[in-house]
Amino acid sequence: MIMAAQRTEKCKRPPVTLRSANTIAPADKIGPILQILDQYYPTAHCTLDFTNPLELLVATVLSAQCTDARVNQVTPALFRKYPSAAHYARASLEELEKDIYATGFFRQKAKSIQGICQVLVAQYRGEVPASLQELVKLPGIGRKTANVILGNAFGIPGIMVDTHLGRVAQRLGLTKERDPVKIEFDLMPLVPPERWTKFSHQLIWHGRQICAARKPRCLDCPLFPYCDFVSLAT
């Protein structure tokens, strides 16, 4: 009984997390970090399928609390049925909800897509604007989504701070901030602007594949020598 109790105790032990003695300043380690990211994630890219800015905007709204793979299963039929902002703007909300049901939170997402598209039709001739200042004026669109659209649909660099990027940047010691906008502003001067979009995808891929929120695989991580946070969880 004692041994069983001890085993249970051992199983409950939280992962050992060390804050490393790494004292390399962000400006000094960003170069090697970028090199390693290029080596390990040379093809990192947006994993949402789209052929124009409107499709990416809609796909990005649908991707909230949903995997990109699931969104990509829904969007081919959706994009065929609603080829323009005007189609979404005048759609039956109930029908749009059914069309996006599989992505979850379908009521809120349908309302959001229709609201955005009504503004696009009323103020932007149905086109998605190619500027951060204009994009963030659209209902429910923040800097992250705006940067996703700018970087991937318009080729205008932007740092897209999602939950993965924020977590990895914090652990690497590139920022001490928790607020996504503050993280973005910490990273902008560190990373050359032409690298912002690719760097974002690389950090997001790293967060998904190795630096998971609960169990980062630090012993397999190529960024280990530059990281401020090392978990020995097994």
Ligand code: SF4
């Ligand atoms: S996996 Fe570990 S070593 Fe790699 S970036 Fe994440 S916390 Fe740092």
